[in-house]
Amino acid sequence: MECAGTQSPDRVRTLVAAPHEEYRLFGSALKRLPQAVVVAATDNGRTALEYVRRMRFDLAIISIPLAHANGLTVARQALHTSPDIRIVMITAIDDPACLLEAIRVGVHGYLSTTASIDELADAIPRILAGETIFDILISTRALRRLVTSGCSH
Template identity: 35%
Template sequence: MNEPIRLLLADDHEVTRAGFAAMLADCPEFSIVGQAVDGRQALELCERLNPDIAILDIRMPHLNGLATARLLRERLPAIKVLLFTMYDSPDHLEAAISAGAVGYLLKDASRQEVIDGLRQVAAGQSALNGMVSAQLLRRVVERNQSGAANSALTPRERQVLGLIAGGFTNREIGEKLGIATGTAKAHVERVIGKLGVADRTQAAVQGIALGLVAPTERQP
């Protein structure tokens, strides 16, 4: 008999983790070997437990799912990453793919869709939400046709974008870079303007999606 596919589940909501575990309770082909409440704990457990698939929520404290996926790709590339999220946006899907995720499923997916997605990922295939993937494909085509590339960021603005993606505040960005908080705020506003997005969260997602930055990890 084949060994079960070993899963690690990371989500800061206990109800979500419990619901996911209950959904797979009668599926012997899967085994949840660990659960994490944030990205940092997910990294630690992956290093210790070496699961086949890490299932990550995008929005988590300390280290979000996108940053965690990127670090897993660098440190433990054999572990496959599946993002399990409520964000049905091509921005987040593009960022997830850029970070190394091979699966992207929405939390309103059916039980069978989740099981099929896990099987596809375990078999070395991609498991991406069809509707969001179609939106992303249209966006890429439109971007290529229009040639509307984002304005080039300066080296300093790339630094700032990396810190934004890591979840740092304007004050913390200023401290990191040795500049005044007001100057950091001005850099953040310029980055948001150049990327053509509405806020710092969208700037972080867009920056990761376009491969402009890797999120700066917070230290414990």
């Protein structure tokens, strides 16, 4: 676990739950947001679940594939524990089931692991301000697959 920052209201207490190679990308994007303070970071889903049960976060950046627990499970628990938390899922998965589950869970962002640091640094403040941002390419591919997989009347 990484600990940093103060408890001041202008700070965005952040959980990052992602594999190490993805964490480096998020860390670079978060460095551009001086109010963001990474309070906890892990690549383990069980550990992330424990963090959301014990700590308060304003923002959680979560990868869907995590060791020992799915990122959507972590997101669901985080929103149950802290309804005001803003959840950003980071994924390369364009599976319609994952996209629909993310929508059902109530995540606020669904961004690609191939997003640039600039794209992430732009999206995070917008999500914190109340916008919902879903990666257009992932969403379009998932919706096309959903439509062509037999949705007919």
